Amino acid sequence: MPRQLLEGEDLVLRLHRHWILLGRWLGLPLMLLALFCLALYVAGDRMPGDLKLFLLLLALAALGLWTIVAWLRWTAVSLTLTDQRVILESGVIGRASKVIALDRVQDVATRQSPWGRLFGYGTVQIDAMGASGTELVPYVPGPERLRDEVFVQSGASRRAGRT
Template sequence: MAQYLFDSERYCGEWRRHWIHVSQWLLALAGGTLLLGYVVGAMGSVPYVVGAAAVLWIVLLLLAGFKIGDWFFDKFVLTDKRVMLIEGIVTRRVAMMPLARVTDMAYQQSPLGRVLNYGTFVLESAGQDQALREIAPLPYPNELYLLFCQVMYDPEEMLAVGEEGD
């Protein structure tokens, strides 16, 4: 993480997107595994069908593994000067917005988001279209919202808390 920070910048935290972000791939992988087991059990005497099902399952395993790995390495980072979204395994993409340019911030939670404790953050910046506008789904949105507001509106208090913990 240090490679993305200025020397004068204070790191406030980083978060991985909520696991719901990859849930469809986890479900597809579970369903594909069950389907492969059914095909092997029902068509075990037809090797071409079993072989084709196994190849399709391996392709699904590779795709799901890549998506889950991509989710694992993606980070939402908050510092005392900016907010960043770092994405990608093979190709790295870093989107950034200075905190001084954030004019409005909100988070939204669907009913499922309220139950599983995730939400979508929406950042506005002086009427301009930004690369970092919506960040979804982030875990613990209420706590993250409060921390974000504290960093934006009371940075001296954040520095005092950080110095007490050292």
């Protein structure tokens, strides 16, 4: 969450990237662990039991460390929509953020692959006036919902600015 919302600013939506990324990052290590366990099983009595246990625990520790890294990578990128701006943040230790005022948003486009349509994720492209230009945010869960909510909030922001 952004460290501090502006005075009078309300949180509308906060998103992390879609969980499918965790599956992509953990799929291969899980398959390798399964193959490793199968190899240990096939080795049977040809390998001492203590060595098999040690290797299995070592493989599980490596998978646990990889899982922690994958989770940190997944949580490192977030998108926050308030009633005044869109905030894109990335990083775990060092943080970078980009803020787009809603009254500067010109267009919001979405793209979904067949897998994205099946699992409910896609890429959101936010076009803003000025130097900020275009921002691409991949693996957004429910990209149409985000697009529609940005348009609703952007329209409300523009209407409020006219009165």
